[in-house]
Amino acid sequence: MSPSAPVRFRLNGQPAEAPCEAPTILLDLLREQLRLTGTKRGCDLGTCGCCTVLVDGRPTLSCLTLARLVDGHEVTTIEGVSPAQGLSPVQRAFVELGATQCGFCTPGFIVTATALLRDHPHPTRAEIERAVSGNLCRCTGYRKIVDAIETAARGGT
Amino acid sequence: MATSESRPYRLLGGRIPYVEGPLKVTGRAEYTDDIQRPGMLVGRVLRSPWPHATIRAIDVADARALPGVSAVLTGEKYPTPFGVLPITHDETAIAVGKVRYIGDIVAAVAARDERTAEEALARIRVDVEPLPDYPDPESGTRPVAVPIHARGLNGTNIQKEVVQHFGDVDAAFAQAAYTARVRGTFAGVTHAFTEPLVTVAEATPDGRLTVWSATQVPHYLHRALSEVLGIPLHRIRVVKPEVGGGFGGKSDPLPHEIVCAALAIETGRPVKILFDREDVFYTNHGRHPTKNDIRIALDANGQILAYDIEATIDGGAWSSFGTVTTYYNGVLSMGPYRVPNFRYKGRRVYTTKPPSGAMRAHGGTNLRYSIEVALDELAETTGIDPFDLRARNALPSDSTTVNQFHIGSTSFLACLAAARERSGWDAKFRRLPYGRGVGLGCGFYISGSNSPIHFTPKMPQSTVHLKVDMDGGIAVHSMQADIGQGSNTLLAAIVAEVLGVDLDRVHVQRVDSDVSPIDLGSYSSRVTFMMGNAARAAAEELRGYLLDAAAELLGTPVGELEVGPERYQRRSDPSSSVTFLEALHKAMERRGALTASGSYQTRPMGGSFKGARAGTAPAYSFAAYVAEVAVDVETGEYRVEKIWAAFDCGRPLNRLAVEGQIEGSIHMGLGQVLGESMNYRGDRLLNPSLLEYKIPMPQQMPEVEILLVGADDPDGPFGAKEAGEGPLIATLPAVGNALYDALGVRFPELPITPDRVLRGIDQRRAKGVAWKGS
Ligand code: FES
Ligand code: FES
Numbered sequence: 001m002s003p004s005a006p007v008r009f010r011l012n013g014q015p016a017e018a019p020c021e022a023p024t025i026l027l028d029l030l031r032e033q034l035r036l037t038g039t040k041r042g043c044d045l046g047t048c049g050c051c052t053v054l055v056d057g058r059p060t061l062s063c064l065t066l067a068r069l070v071d072g073h074e075v076t077t078i079e080g081v082s083p084a085q086g087l088s089p090v091q092r093a094f095v096e097l098g099a100t101q102c103g104f105c106t107p108g109f110i111v112t113a114t115a116l117l118r119d120h121p122h123p124t125r126a127e128i129e130r131a132v133s134g135n136l137c138r139c140t141g142y143r144k145i146v147d148a149i150e151t152a153a154r155g156g157t
Numbered sequence: 158m159a160t161s162e163s164r165p166y167r168l169l170g171g172r173i174p175y176v177e178g179p180l181k182v183t184g185r186a187e188y189t190d191d192i193q194r195p196g197m198l199v200g201r202v203l204r205s206p207w208p209h210a211t212i213r214a215i216d217v218a219d220a221r222a223l224p225g226v227s228a229v230l231t232g233e234k235y236p237t238p239f240g241v242l243p244i245t246h247d248e249t250a251i252a253v254g255k256v257r258y259i260g261d262i263v264a265a266v267a268a269r270d271e272r273t274a275e276e277a278l279a280r281i282r283v284d285v286e287p288l289p290d291y292p293d294p295e296s297g298t299r300p301v302a303v304p305i306h307a308r309g310l311n312g313t314n315i316q317k318e319v320v321q322h323f324g325d326v327d328a329a330f331a332q333a334a335y336t337a338r339v340r341g342t343f344a345g346v347t348h349a350f351t352e353p354l355v356t357v358a359e360a361t362p363d364g365r366l367t368v369w370s371a372t373q374v375p376h377y378l379h380r381a382l383s384e385v386l387g388i389p390l391h392r393i394r395v396v397k398p399e400v401g402g403g404f405g406g407k408s409d410p411l412p413h414e415i416v417c418a419a420l421a422i423e424t425g426r427p428v429k430i431l432f433d434r435e436d437v438f439y440t441n442h443g444r445h446p447t448k449n450d451i452r453i454a455l456d457a458n459g460q461i462l463a464y465d466i467e468a469t470i471d472g473g474a475w476s477s478f479g480t481v482t483t484y485y486n487g488v489l490s491m492g493p494y495r496v497p498n499f500r501y502k503g504r505r506v507y508t509t510k511p512p513s514g515a516m517r518a519h520g521g522t523n524l525r526y527s528i529e530v531a532l533d534e535l536a537e538t539t540g541i542d543p544f545d546l547r548a549r550n551a552l553p554s555d556s557t558t559v560n561q562f563h564i565g566s567t568s569f570l571a572c573l574a575a576a577r578e579r580s581g582w583d584a585k586f587r588r589l590p591y592g593r594g595v596g597l598g599c600g601f602y603i604s605g606s607n608s609p610i611h612f613t614p615k616m617p618q619s620t621v622h623l624k625v626d627m628d629g630g631i632a633v634h635s636m637q638a639d640i641g642q643g644s645n646t647l648l649a650a651i652v653a654e655v656l657g658v659d660l661d662r663v664h665v666q667r668v669d670s671d672v673s674p675i676d677l678g679s680y681s682s683r684v685t686f687m688m689g690n691a692a693r694a695a696a697e698e699l700r701g702y703l704l705d706a707a708a709e710l711l712g713t714p715v716g717e718l719e720v721g722p723e724r725y726q727r728r729s730d731p732s733s734s735v736t737f738l739e740a741l742h743k744a745m746e747r748r749g750a751l752t753a754s755g756s757y758q759t760r761p762m763g764g765s766f767k768g769a770r771a772g773t774a775p776a777y778s779f780a781a782y783v784a785e786v787a788v789d790v791e792t793g794e795y796r797v798e799k800i801w802a803a804f805d806c807g808r809p810l811n812r813l814a815v816e817g818q819i820e821g822s823i824h825m826g827l828g829q830v831l832g833e834s835m836n837y838r839g840d841r842l843l844n845p846s847l848l849e850y851k852i853p854m855p856q857q858m859p860e861v862e863i864l865l866v867g868a869d870d871p872d873g874p875f876g877a878k879e880a881g882e883g884p885l886i887a888t889l890p891a892v893g894n895a896l897y898d899a900l901g902v903r904f905p906e907l908p909i910t911p912d913r914v915l916r917g918i919d920q921r922r923a924k925g926v927a928w929k930g931s
Contacts, residue, residue, distance in 0.1 A: 037191040038184020040401075042351045043434045047847040050351055078184035087179060095178035098813040101821065102641025103181030104352040104401025110182055129855040136847065138349050138402050139641050140817060141824030142855040 009070045011036075012080030020067045027051045027062040030077060038078035038107050042136070049135030052108040053077045059112045061134075078107035081114045090114060090152035099148035101139035108135045113149045122153055167722070168650045168660060169875050172813040176646045176665065177399070177639075186399045189355045189371045194427035197357070198227055198267040200420045201274040202413060202430070203281055204439060205256035205263050208292070208509040208840040209305065210285035212255055215264060219280035225273035228423040229281070230265045235419050239381045241409040241514075242610060245316070245476035247306055250385055250415040256285070257305055257474035258509050259841055260439030262412055267420040267428050292840035294446075294471040294506035305474065305507040314507040316472050317483040319768060323559040324498030326454075329463035333454035337534040340450045341527035342906040344834035345471065347443030348516055349852050352401020354432040354440060356414045358421035366422065367394045370414050373403040373638050374678030375668050377610065381410030382418055390670075397668035400640040404825070405515035406442050407640070408680040409477050413440070438845030442514030443835065444522065445482060445505070446471040451527040454498075459541045461550045463498035464490055468524070470505040470513075477514035479505045484771030485520020490528055491558040491772065492601035493569040493779050494550035499559050509840045515680060517825060518885040521602055523907075529598045529890030530905065533897060542586070543597045543894070544577045547781070561764035565776050566878070569599070571866040572781035572803035579864060580783035580801040587898060591931035592788045596894025599781045602883030603774035604873070605683030607759040617756035618683070619691040620674035623652060623699050626750040629738050631658070631699075633665045636676040637688040642881055643814035644684045648692050650811065651874065655696035656703070657720035658737050674754070682879035685810065686775060687757045689874030694755025702751050706744035707735045776870045778883035779805040784859070784891035788899050790918060790931075793911030795899075797827060797859040797892055804884055805867035808876035812865070819863050819884040826888030827859075828852050832908045901928025 007020040011034070018033050027044075030036045030053070039062060042050030046064040053062045054076040081088060087095065090113045100106040109132060116123060116131040123131070128149045129142075137145060164170050180186040217229040232253035238246040252263050264281050268274035288303045297305075297314030305314050330336060356370040366388055372378050372395075379395045382388070400407065417430040432440065452465040468486040472479045487501030536543040551569045558564065576597070577583070585595045609618055622634040633652055639645040649663040666673070676688055700720070707725035708715040711733060719728045726734035735743075744751055763773035781803045788795040802819050809815040831853055836843040844850045869876025893904050902917035921928065 035193070037187075040184075040188070040352070041190065041431075042353065042401075043847055045434060045846060045848065047434070048351055082183040082185075087182060091179075091182040094182045095174050098172075098174060098178075098817050100175065100178055100181045101643070101817055102350070102352065102402040103177070103186050103399060104188065104350075104641075106181045107184040110184075126856075133854050133856065136349075136351060136852060138351055138404070138825070138852060139821045141820035141822075141861070142858050143820045143861060144817060146855060 007067050007071045009072060010074040012076055022068065024067040025063060026065040026067045026070060029067040030062060036077050036079050040104055040107055042104065049108045050105055052111045052135065054111060054115055057115060059115050078111055081111055088114065089156055090117060090149060093148040093152040093156065097144050097148045097151060099140060099144040105135060105137040109145055116149070117153055125150060166654055166875065168654050169810045170808065173646055173650050173811045174813065175643050176649055188352055188399045188401055189357060189369050190431055192357050192369050192398065194357065194359055197427040197429055198269060198424060199271050199274045200265060200267045200417050200428045200430035201278055202262045202416060203264040203278045205252065205261040206259060207256055207285055207287055208259050208290035209288040210256050211288060212252060212263065213284040213286055216282040217264065220266060220277040223273065223277050223280060225269040226266060226277045227426060228267045228420050229277065230416065230419055230423065235385050235415065237385045239385050239410060240476055241377055241478055242476065242480055245480055247308060248412060248475045250412045250419060258511055260511055261474065262416065265416045265420060267424050290509040290840050292508055292510060292837060294469055294508050297506040297508060298504060305509060309507060315504050316476055316507050317480045317505045319483045319487060319501065319503045321487060321560070321768065322500045324463065326463045326465050326498045326500040329498040330454045330465070333462055334457040335455040335535055335538050336452060337531040337538065338452045339527040339531040339905050341448065341523060343447045343523040344908060345443055345446040345513060346516065346829050346833045347438065347441055347835060347850065348404040348406035349847065349850065350402030350404055350406055353434065353437050354407070354411065354413060355430065356417040357427060357429045358418040359427040360422045360425060365392050365394065366418055367396065368414065368418050369396045369398055371400050371407055372397055373400065373407040373640050374680060375638060375670060376636055376675050376678055378410045378414055379670050382415060385415050386418060386422065395670040397638055400638065403640040403679060404517040405519055405680065408515055409442055411440060434847060435845045438842060439511050441473065441511035442477055444516040445513040447486065447523045449486065449523060449527050451531050453531045453535060455535055455539065459539050459546050459549050461494055461496055464496050466490060466501045468503040470503065472505045472507050473510045473512035474507065475512040477512050478519065481771060482520050484768055486524050488560060488772040489521040489601065490524055491560055491562050492552055492564060492777055493567065493599055494547065495552050497559055510837060511842060517822065518602060518882040521886050522889060525600055525886045526889045526893060526907065527905070530893055530903065533894040544573055544582065547599055548573050561769060562773055563762055565872060566807060566868060566870040567777070567779050568805035568867045569779040569781070572779055572805050575864040575866045576781040576783045576801050576803040579862060582783060591929040592790050592899055593786065594895045594898030595783055595785050596891050596896065596898055597781065597783055598887040598890030598894060600779070600883055600886035602778050602879065602886060603681060603772060604776040604778055604879035605686045605774055606681040607762050607773040607775060608770035609677050611677065617758045619676040619687040620754060620756040621648070621688065621691040621695040622674050623695045623753045624750055625699065625741060627742065627745065629662060629741055631663045633663060634673045635688060636668050636670065636673040636678065637684050638668060638679040640679050642679065642818060643811060644679065644688060646814065647685060647811055648688060651689055651692040652696045655693060656700055658723055682882040685877050685879060686873055689877060690757035691755045693874050694757070695753045698753035698755060699751055702744045702748065703740045707740040710735045710739060710743055775872050776807070776878045778879050780883055780887040782887035782891040784895040786892060786895040786899055788896065788914065793914035795896065795914060799860040799862065800888065800891065801862045801864065802884065803864040803866055804880065806865065806880035807867045807870035807873045807878035809865050809880065810875055810877045815865065815880045816863050818880045820861055822884035823861055823888050824853055824858060826885040827892065829907055830889050830892045830909055831857065832910055834908050901926065
């Protein structure tokens with residue numbers, strides 16, 4: 001156990017500070033310490049994408065990120081990409097088109113898609129598929145997920 | 158694209174977004190791992206590194222002495238055997254006396270945090286005497302030195318043997334004009350749901366135990382907890398939060414769920430066991446590695462005369478659903494074709510490997526692959542088009558198979574017609590250039606089991622309770638388990654449909670055994686059919702009270718009323734009406750809050766011979782899929798470009814969900830073809846991670862054209878049948894047969910990896926056999 005300085009960062013637009021031991025993983029910090037449980041743990045090994053968050057706007061696997069490395073950076077989780085009321089366009093498209101079944105992969109997809117649409121407001125299907133190819137979904141066969149992201153890019157259902 | 162059809166219902170038959178969608182897309186849906194209880198401990202299990210060994214002693218003193226450790230458990234504390242099938246209780250929560258596979262649980266700890274728990278596990282010393290291991294099912298069919306289980310048949314490792322014979326198969330083969338034989342080999346595959354297995358348990362001083370778990374069948378978990386822990390059912394509360402996929406892998410009561418509860422009892426504190434991926438792979442219960450040998454006899458007109466089927470099924474260390482698996486690997490061949498003579502010999506053999514169990518389209522997948530490949534061969538031998546051959550043999554509606562399954566509705570011919578036309582089959586089959594091909598595969602699956610695991614066969618398989626109070630919100634309780642397939646949405650929609658109210662009035666409550674009436678949960682593709690019928694019955698009872706009140710308010714006989722949107726009105730004059738709330742409040746004057754209960758039970762069916770009920774179902778789904786593939790003949794890589802999926806689920810009640818089930822099934826079925834495989838060296842699992850066990854990527858998904866052509870099933874709720882598992886089955890042979898059309902090579906072995914494709918091409922060329930000019 002190696003106690004160390006607290007990690008200070010911006011979390012979903014607000015300053016955040018948490019005590020943090022050296023080996024603490026960002027996913028644990030978010031889920032266990034800060035109780036932001038929207039970010040999911042599917043494998044802990046960087047293979048499923050369920051734990052995706054944005055670090056300085058870039059999709060990042062929080063299960064492979066040391067919490068200390070986000071010191072001084074900006075972290076956005078699914079809670080941060082969700083509006084206070086209602087749903088974002090890509091969230092709405094996921095609901096309306098049935099792109100979430102069990103939903104366990106969904107926060108990771110929404111976070112990834114939010115970053116994609118911010119940088120590429122009109123992605124092709126191939127670009128969407130490439131962007132989400134680090135996110136596993138075992139329920140949907142991906143088709144409705146890609147449809148939903150495409151639909152959100154077009155301005156909704 | 159789904160075919161359009163007239164809509165006799167307001168909601169049902171449309172596209173109904175999942176009711177919990179907004180919670181899921183915002184990360185607000187609560188899964189088991191999201192549950193935190195005050196003072197909660199971390200539970201961990203120690204796994205056996207030995208495939209088969211006698212446990213001589215386990216020394217836990219050092220682990221117990223570690224500060225922060227609250228409990229260390231070994232097998233003898235809760236030795237009562239359990240298992241999902243009452244006839245094969247051969248598992249224990251923690252190994253007792255011996256371990257049976259690499260990954261078997263030998264001890265468990267509860268500690269204040271993860272690190273302490275890990276350290277405690279490292280301090281446990283297990284003294285064992287290794288026993289011979291049996292990774293190979295074939296060798297276990299003969300008497301072995303040390304059987305894996307004492308209950309193995311006559312000193313072998315055979316867990317279950319099924320021998321069935323209807324008609325006279327030898328005579329049929331003697332008079333056959335054509336025969337085909339396929340010997341299939343299938344690697345084991347696993348569910349790979351995204352949410353790992355996880356359980357939280359808490360025992361409280363009032364003598365009650367609460368268990369939250371990622372389970373598909375809360376009721377079977379409830380029963381296993383009660384049996385093993387010796388606590389009556391009514392003092393155990395099982396709660397099912399959202400579940401991140403199951404596909405059969407969360408349908409057995411699993412050892413860690415019982416261990417977690419036991420640790421909670423031992424410590425008096427809440428305990429969570431969250432598995433990592435490796436744990437999930439070792440728990441497995443996926444599709445059985447299988448070898449089958451299928452012979453089919455045809456007469457000169459292409460009529461099927463007989464099937465002769467053998468299967469050797471690698472069960473792994475426990476029985477799980479294995480007795481059912483053994484039957485299904487034979488009897489699920491009884492559709493979609495008429496088979497007048499049928500012989501089956503199936504054996505499921507224990508091995509010292511992670512247990513196999515039920516996985517989506519349980520028991521139907523590997524069998525079907527070999528049958529459909531054999532039929533493809535027969536089509537070629539006879540010169541009959543594959544569609545025509547199948548159409549000629551289609552079972553009719555309202556018929557009985559040779560083993561006495563009753564086939565209610567079938568729209569199999571409509572499936573064939575739609576797939577043939579939409580795929581442009583006649584212009585493509587054997588006409589595409591070398592390396593491209595189309596293939597037909599068909600399927601058939603049960604829509605719920607008529608022979609479920611239950612207290613008595615007379616108890617309802619599904620019950621739904623409704624309660625509506627002055628606010629006009631309708632609370633729905635049932636133990637049906639939504640694991641992502643959309644059953645909560647369907648349940649709400651059925652209730653809203655019958656009552657004529659808006660969907661947002663209906664709130665399906667979380668499964669909680671304290672208040673949810675028993676439904677047998679999500680397995681065997683039973684939920685739409687059984688829960689749907691129960692929900693309809695409950696809602697109709699409630700509607701009766703509302704119509705009586707409306708009749709009183711309107712001064713009209715009930716028979717003159719009809720249901721309108723949020724109102725009840727005179728059929729002759731719809732402007733004469735009362736609102737739902739007016740009728741409700743009137744009805745409440747007499748009864749207080751309205752409650753209603755509906756249930757569903759299958760009627761007796763099947764023959765009276767041993768095993769007759771295996772595979773009997775109140776309805777069956779049917780499928781005909783065409784796949785189009787393009788092969789790179791230099792590398793053996795191939796792409797499934799499109800699948801035309803014609804499916805008979807009766808009336809689709811929520812098209813969004815039916816499409817989602819079909820697309821997800823195709824993805825999963827394709828995985829088994831393209832490369833998913835549990836790889837073993839001996840009994841050591843080599844790829845227990847999602848990096849090495851690869852499910853198809855988005856780029857590998859074909860275009861899918863869904864053709865829903867089913868006619869109403871007479872017994873299904875609003876005419877519906879299952880769409881959760883059947884849609885997987887046809888995927889595999891459609892691709893296998895398309896590869897044959899592309900290359901002239903048969904692939905009796907799954908997965909069909911690029912190196913197998915190349916080897917097949919080489920072997921064909923070496924034999925000097927030309928195919929499509931190459
Ligand atoms: S939990 Fe991070 S990639 Fe799976
Ligand atoms: S919706 Fe279940 S894993 Fe994607």
